[in-house]
Amino acid sequence: MSGVTAQFKAFQSEFEGKAPNYAKCTKLLNELKIALVEEGFLVPGASDGGETARAVLEYAVLLAVKQRETEAFERHMTQLAAYYADYRDVLAPSEKEAHMVSLHLLHVLTRDSEYPAPFHMLLETLPAAVLANPQVAAVVELEQLLNDGRYANVIEMTSQLAADASSYEAYFANKLRDAVKAEMAACVATAYADMPVARAKTLLVCESDAELAELAADFGWLIDAGVVHLRPGGTATTPTAAASAEAKVPSLRVISDMLGYARDLERIV
Template identity: 30%
Template sequence: MASVETLYKELTAEWAKRPPNTKKCGLLLDQLKVALVKMVFLPTDGSEAQNSKKQLLLARCVLEIAVEHSVLSKDLQAFERYMSQLKCYYYDYAKIIGESDNKYKLLGLNLLYLLSGNRVSDFHTELELLSVDIIQHNQYIRPILALEQYIMEGRYNKIFQAKSSMPAEVYNYFMDLLVETVRDEIGACIEKSYEKISAKDAAKRLNLRVPDEIKVFGEKRQWKLEDNGNYSFTDRSIKPKEALPSEELAEQVLSYARDLEMIV
């Protein structure tokens, strides 16, 4: 236990530096993870809940740092893994160790991560674990819920504006990913809505202010740039006509009519 506490003190001291040395923190986290597993700090079943409060608190603190460290390292797999472990302490062991000051900051971070990957169903699953009061008033949860609302309403300009007003600095990376996801959605809409559009107008809709940015975006989407500076989507709008499955549709309609008649 003494050696684990020494490692933890070294980690917190390094993590408190701004900016922290992510490589050194990563090495310390690796050592702590091994030590925690050996000492059975990480819960695997209900019997682990009887471990000392001090040990469980230490494990939770380590995981909280690990979650933020994975974001700084841009390691999404590690983020999901640590977040999954951390939620055990937030939800299953709260009666033993109390509520963490970082709980809603990291739960909000997880919601933003799901939103940035367009994982809407997972987003709502996580949201259902929170109380109505927290969803409506918490400083970390409420802004993320607003982002989801903007996406559902197609108010993408609000997403771009919200980038500079995130509740914590650690949110910035996932916010950048969300902006890219939104730009891809706008790009797909442009392809469907226009036969041609100028690079200037496309950049305006995508909230891109540097000329090279629209060029990079267009190349990523494989947009055809004409000599006059317009993007052409004529080849994308021409689609082969598909025959309607009339027989199948007729059978389905008749089936619905029979079911409706039986109900009446």
């Protein structure tokens, strides 16, 4: 066990340093996981070394976020979930659990093709104490805003989460914000042919002319004399960005369908 402890401390020292070398961290992490397997510790609920193995997986999740490796994030989070869900009464509580869960929930919001079911299934597995944590509660609130179609509020909240570019939440928050903005832009392009720049910035929650110009370039819009021409060719734009947003956040399509069902129900009643 002393050897594993020494390896873990070496990894922590590198990862938490002022200028971490993530390639070196990956190498140390792989060596550490091999050592854990050889010692029989990388087994959920193992009485001896189980907490160390859980801590290693928590750091593995954080390293995956820093390296923008989605598959590694999912793999390590799946392993880690067993410790949180099935061995809560066996191991001492982890101070990082709420943070890990909040990152997992954000990931589901930005990527899962079967949303919203996986998001709410995950919530069902969480104890009240974890759900009440501010980090987790913030993501639950974000999902509610998205589900309600309150995109401007979603943009505002994701911008707050991503305010610190070095934070782990920033990676997922930026992905969600970009996808929602692309969806909003596609809707605006369908509804309007032209509009003043000031109005476009308000509708699309753009903080600067440069941000609007970047969005316009993505969608093939033309900005001229203070006016945004959303259909410069005379037809509604169908940009790749909108398709990408649909793929990243399929919940937006679900929201649109639900609103349509609600309107039909009102007519029936």
